[in-house]
Amino acid sequence: xxxxxxxxxxxxxxxxxxxxxxxxxxxxxxxxxxxxxxxxxxxxxxxxxxxxxxxxxxxxxxxxxxxxxxxxxxxxxxxxxxxxxxxxxxxxxxxxxxxxxxxxxxxxxxxxxxxxxxxxxxxxxxxxxxxxxxxxxxxxxxxxxxxxxxxxxxxxxxxxxxxxxxxxxxxxxxxxxxxxxxxxxxxxxxxxxxxxxxxxxxxxxxxxxxxxxxxxxxxxxxxxxxxxxxxxxxxxxxxxxxxxxxxxxxxxxxxxxxxxxxxxxxxxxxxxxxxxxxxxxxxxxxxxxxxxxxxxxxxxxxxxxxxxxxxxxxxxx
Amino acid sequence: xxxxxxxxxxxxxxxxxxxxxxxxxxxxxxxxxxxxxxxxxxxxxxxxxxxxxxxxxxxxxxxxxxxxxxxxxxxxxxxxxxxxxxxxxxxxxxxxxxxxxxxxxxxxxxxxxxxxxxxxxxxxxxxxxxxxxxxxxxxxxxxxxxxxxxxxxxxxxxxxxxxxxxxxxxxxxxxxxxxxxxxxxxxxxxxxxxxxxxxxxxxxxxxxxxxxxxxxxxxxxxxxxxxxxxxxxxxxxxxxxxxxxx
Ligand SMILES: Cc1cc2nc3c(=O)[nH]c(=O)nc-3n(C[C@H](O)[C@H](O)[C@H](O)COP(=O)(O)OP(=O)(O)OC[C@H]3O[C@@H](n4cnc5c(N)ncnc54)[C@H](O)[C@@H]3O)c2cc1C
Ligand SMILES: Nc1ncnc2c1ncn2[C@@H]1O[C@H](COP(=O)(O)O)[C@@H](O)[C@H]1O
Numbered sequence: 001x002x003x004x005x006x007x008x009x010x011x012x013x014x015x016x017x018x019x020x021x022x023x024x025x026x027x028x029x030x031x032x033x034x035x036x037x038x039x040x041x042x043x044x045x046x047x048x049x050x051x052x053x054x055x056x057x058x059x060x061x062x063x064x065x066x067x068x069x070x071x072x073x074x075x076x077x078x079x080x081x082x083x084x085x086x087x088x089x090x091x092x093x094x095x096x097x098x099x100x101x102x103x104x105x106x107x108x109x110x111x112x113x114x115x116x117x118x119x120x121x122x123x124x125x126x127x128x129x130x131x132x133x134x135x136x137x138x139x140x141x142x143x144x145x146x147x148x149x150x151x152x153x154x155x156x157x158x159x160x161x162x163x164x165x166x167x168x169x170x171x172x173x174x175x176x177x178x179x180x181x182x183x184x185x186x187x188x189x190x191x192x193x194x195x196x197x198x199x200x201x202x203x204x205x206x207x208x209x210x211x212x213x214x215x216x217x218x219x220x221x222x223x224x225x226x227x228x229x230x231x232x233x234x235x236x237x238x239x240x241x242x243x244x245x246x247x248x249x250x251x252x253x254x255x256x257x258x259x260x261x262x263x264x265x266x267x268x269x270x271x272x273x274x275x276x277x278x279x280x281x282x283x284x285x286x287x288x289x290x291x292x293x294x295x296x297x298x299x300x301x302x303x304x305x306x307x308x309x310x311x312x313x314x315x316x317x
Numbered sequence: 318x319x320x321x322x323x324x325x326x327x328x329x330x331x332x333x334x335x336x337x338x339x340x341x342x343x344x345x346x347x348x349x350x351x352x353x354x355x356x357x358x359x360x361x362x363x364x365x366x367x368x369x370x371x372x373x374x375x376x377x378x379x380x381x382x383x384x385x386x387x388x389x390x391x392x393x394x395x396x397x398x399x400x401x402x403x404x405x406x407x408x409x410x411x412x413x414x415x416x417x418x419x420x421x422x423x424x425x426x427x428x429x430x431x432x433x434x435x436x437x438x439x440x441x442x443x444x445x446x447x448x449x450x451x452x453x454x455x456x457x458x459x460x461x462x463x464x465x466x467x468x469x470x471x472x473x474x475x476x477x478x479x480x481x482x483x484x485x486x487x488x489x490x491x492x493x494x495x496x497x498x499x500x501x502x503x504x505x506x507x508x509x510x511x512x513x514x515x516x517x518x519x520x521x522x523x524x525x526x527x528x529x530x531x532x533x534x535x536x537x538x539x540x541x542x543x544x545x546x547x548x549x550x551x552x553x554x555x556x557x558x559x560x561x562x563x
Contacts, residue, residue, distance in 0.1 A: 070454065092441075094475045098457060101445035104411075110526035111411060113440045126530055131438055135334040137533040138438075140409075144526030181454045181484045184470075188478035196476050200562070224563075242460065242495065243474055248330050248436065249354055249494060257562040267331050274535070278560040280552065281541075291541050296555060300546030312553045316563075
């Protein structure tokens with residue numbers, strides 16, 4: 001069973017979610033080839049060996065430095081063919097998910113996105129998918145010989161193996177129609193830990209009272225090496241950028257640790273965080289519904305507790 | 318201009334989810350159904366474009382059984398001109414996309430708007446599949462959409478930021494906020510929706526290689542451990558030694 005993994009990169013580095021995709025593919029079956037597009041550091045590509053990739057194809061064409069969905073799709077279709085891969089694994093993301101869908105159409109593959117665990121092969125080939133915004137799961141059998149699987153964060157535990165991957169340049173033929181959607185500009189936070197990839201998330205709600213108070217959450221996030229998130233009203237009021245808004249209509253996160261500060265815990269917010277491994281809630285109202293979904297809770301004033309928590313974290317680091 | 322908006326009929330965001338028949342079927346008991354929140358953004362933007370561009374028509378399409386008709390009527394009350402229901406249980410994304418593409422390939426829409434994802438299956442793929450099937454571009458999640466003649470300028474959300482894009486019509490977009498404000502139907506809209514055309518068509522058979530075997534609910538959450546506000550150090554210790562997340 002030959003498996004191809006599409007790895008995404010940013011600023012020359014492989015994304016954490018794509019490393020997980022390689023680990024997933026390795027645990028699924030061992031002949032794993034990864035493919036990276038655009039500008040990526042060689043050591044990063046070789047390092048994929050540590051997660052189970054034997055070989056890495058690198059399509060370094062400068063036209064691919066921008067993640068253009070249609071161009072990436074066509075490169076992946078060709079690579080699946082060249083590698084005789086019957087499975088494509090990638091991370092669910094703003095790039096990975098559309099690419100997965102398009103590759104599946106063109107290759108006649110069965111498609112599953114939002115996959116949360118390794119397949120069960122005891123009866124056919126079934127994957128577990130998150131549905132109803134984290135409120136339930138579905139076991140889905142993928143019956144076509146080819147399969148495309150887009151995994152959500154924390155779908156597998158990453159196990160390290162030994163060895164470097166062999167990196168091979170991969171030449172591609174690109175056509176104008178691959179660039180029918182023109183990228184005019186990209187605005188992107190740099191140097192920050194991105195919310196969908198973070199292992200720890202510190203989120204603030206309306207209880208933070210105003211954007212000027214976010215610095216205490218940012219200090220906590222920094223001490224924890226965490227990303228910052230927020231509730232919907234907070235981004236609606238423009239206190240924080242839209243891409244930080246977590247929940248039903250925002251980003252769905254699945255970190256190891258989610259710390260919610262001054263968020264009441266409306267069901268639409270919970271929908272975006274209920275796959276977190278551990279939830280800590282800090283709220284001055286003991287009746288706040290979020291406590292029912294939490295593992296640990298503190299009742300009290302965020303403005304007093306957060307600075308103390310930041311100090312306590314620094315003390316143990 | 319001709320716009321198609323594809324809408325889902327899904328449980329209200331506050332619904333508790335339950336299954337029946339040995340976890341093989343969704344249990345609709347006590348559940349209120351709505352237009353998918355992202356689809357509602359798509360519809361709102363379509364109506365705004367219609368209001369700003371004389372001669373524009375907005376058609377809504379849903380792949381669903383007869384019970385979705387009140388939801389379709391709501392979209393008509395919000396301002397769509399006519400509706401199509403493809404009569405089938407929307408079993409999977411590939412099946413749904415095939416039905417949408419089958420209708421759209423002869424109808425010559427300038428714009429096909431959808432939600433970024435359905436809130437039942439959360440696949441986020443139907444727009445991409447339809448685009449690929451029709452051989453036209455698809456973009457998602459779109460947070461801003463402006464038509465300029467035969468072109469459109471879009472903003473697409475990406476992890477940690479956004480992209481500004483330009484694309485020629487026709488194309489497919491999966492929409493999200495803040496593309497438009499949700500619209501609430503008024504009395505006149507509700508009255509006129511009753512007589513607007515709603516055509517029912519039969520579905521095309523498709524083998525999509527995708528079969529739901531069973532559903533599962535997450536394990537119940539254990540009780541929360543409360544920590545006194547004056548002892549944050551205890552929280553840090555528990556996160557390290559008990560939860561093992563630090
Ligand atoms: C269709 C739909 C989709 C939605 N999608 C989302 C979504 O994706 N994400 C989302 O977040 N919401 C979403 N919402 C909104 C959601 O219903 C809630 O309104 C929202 O989550 C509330 O945000 P909040 O908790 O920040 O504010 P509030 O509900 O106002 O809660 C503020 C909390 O802060 C606490 N507090 C106040 N002062 C302090 C202090 N000094 N110290 C500690 N605590 C304090 C209060 O006790 C309170 O619990 C959606 C709603 C709908 C209808
Ligand atoms: N049964 C359906 N009928 C009409 N449109 C649908 C249906 N299912 C999904 N869609 C559209 O496709 C979008 C993405 O859905 P999904 O890929 O299921 O997340 C939705 O927001 C809708 O606009």
